[in-house]
Amino acid sequence: WPEGAARIDGALVVGGASLPAIAAEHGTPFLLVDETVVRGRARRIRESFEAAFAAHGAPGVDVYYAGKALLTAEVVRWMREEELRIDVCTGGELALALAAGAPAEQLGFHGNNKGEPAIERGVAAGVGTFVLDSAIEVERVAEAAALAGRVQRVRLRISVGVHASTHEFLATSHEDQKFGIAIEDAPALAARIRELPSLELVGLHTHIGSQIFDHEGFAESARRMLALHAELGEAAGAPLPELNLGGGFGIAYTAADSPEPIEAIADRLAASVRARCDELGIPVPRIAIEPGRWIVGPAGVTAYEVGTVKPVRVEGGERRYVSVDGGMSDNARPALYGAHYSARLANRTSDAEAVLVRVAGHHCESGDIVVDAEWLPADVAPGDLLAVAATGAYCHSLASNYNLTPRPPVLAVRDGAVRTLVRRETIDDLLARDAGLAAGAQRAR
Numbered sequence: 001w002p003e004g005a006a007r008i009d010g011a012l013v014v015g016g017a018s019l020p021a022i023a024a025e026h027g028t029p030f031l032l033v034d035e036t037v038v039r040g041r042a043r044r045i046r047e048s049f050e051a052a053f054a055a056h057g058a059p060g061v062d063v064y065y066a067g068k069a070l071l072t073a074e075v076v077r078w079m080r081e082e083e084l085r086i087d088v089c090t091g092g093e094l095a096l097a098l099a100a101g102a103p104a105e106q107l108g109f110h111g112n113n114k115g116e117p118a119i120e121r122g123v124a125a126g127v128g129t130f131v132l133d134s135a136i137e138v139e140r141v142a143e144a145a146a147l148a149g150r151v152q153r154v155r156l157r158i159s160v161g162v163h164a165s166t167h168e169f170l171a172t173s174h175e176d177q178k179f180g181i182a183i184e185d186a187p188a189l190a191a192r193i194r195e196l197p198s199l200e201l202v203g204l205h206t207h208i209g210s211q212i213f214d215h216e217g218f219a220e221s222a223r224r225m226l227a228l229h230a231e232l233g234e235a236a237g238a239p240l241p242e243l244n245l246g247g248g249f250g251i252a253y254t255a256a257d258s259p260e261p262i263e264a265i266a267d268r269l270a271a272s273v274r275a276r277c278d279e280l281g282i283p284v285p286r287i288a289i290e291p292g293r294w295i296v297g298p299a300g301v302t303a304y305e306v307g308t309v310k311p312v313r314v315e316g317g318e319r320r321y322v323s324v325d326g327g328m329s330d331n332a333r334p335a336l337y338g339a340h341y342s343a344r345l346a347n348r349t350s351d352a353e354a355v356l357v358r359v360a361g362h363h364c365e366s367g368d369i370v371v372d373a374e375w376l377p378a379d380v381a382p383g384d385l386l387a388v389a390a391t392g393a394y395c396h397s398l399a400s401n402y403n404l405t406p407r408p409p410v411l412a413v414r415d416g417a418v419r420t421l422v423r424r425e426t427i428d429d430l431l432a433r434d435a436g437l438a439a440g441a442q443r444a445r
């Protein structure tokens, strides 16, 4: 639950605002993001890495907020004010970040298939660094930069071969996956980049996966990356200026998760980078990281209204299904990754005994689970409000219109004042795109 969440007269209060009062004004479901918590976490992770790496001889640290976790114009503004850069990975994220006023030179542009139009837009806008993911992209970005008469700064994404202990779909740096370039192929590609006058190689990049608690994975990845970093620096006759170690720092979704404090993670990582650089006889490079989930995840809460409660006979007893007015369209993570969440009754407290329930969504799919197992008061009934914690990251950004469900709004709260970051989608929004309907047909003509 976001820091400072409390109960006042039975109502769950986040960031000083009462969830039932918000529901009365904005309807349900909604995603509420506590601005103070997001900003505090952005500052905290930046300062922890800056301090840890400064203590271990790095010339500086750049923190890129991974926009894929949650990107709205206000979030871009908060990151800017908290002195974070932004990492985008599609033409859409790039367009939003630029439109929201992010300085282009502070953007990192990722993706294994950015597409030529987005590459051209990025080069023209003056994006700070492109992270190149394949030999084809090296040529594509070089050509776009040459045409635009620019020298584009680039990083090379490396698949470092570390098996991060996380869900298979979230691990990104073992061998058989689509991201990055194998360590053994990197020297040839780096040499090719050096031949191209429109590109400047500023360093290497890796990202071993997401929602990682096993910090040995980060250290091992840094060790392997630094060996390659040293090798490429030697081949080029000068050390590469920077090294980007990616994101992936895990957060607590339920009481069973206990991530280490970020300060400790930063310290240990900085110490192992320093030790490895000493071993290799190279200076500690400027370090970049790209956290997304860690910054916004814990700051978000989704509130739903309960619609039905139904006991279902299962082996050895019964399971109580509590169905709410959202589900896999606003939070795909349980269905996609088997992710666990925790929920609370948000509009009142209850003295009824706690029973183990499953919170389900309203979609036509049995995998449409919001919280697979949660203790809630036995008297939870239609009309009650349920809040689900830690939904700030990868919920809005992964939301869909499955079953023609309009996406919920993203609201922000600060010192009790609530405002809309992204408005609720309407059924008219959805119908308007259908060229077979009158409104859509008019638009299509």
Ligand code: LLP
Binding pocket: 066, 068, 069, 087, 110, 170, 172, 207, 209, 210, 211, 246, 247, 248, 249, 290, 291, 292, 293, 294, 333, 337, 393, 394, 398
């Ligand atoms: N950098 C790169 C290159 C990435 O691919 C990602 C995440 C990040 C940084 C940020 O990772 P974070 O710090 O947020 O863990 N939809 C999944 C997560 C996919 C992450 C994709 N890449 C989920 O909901 O768990």
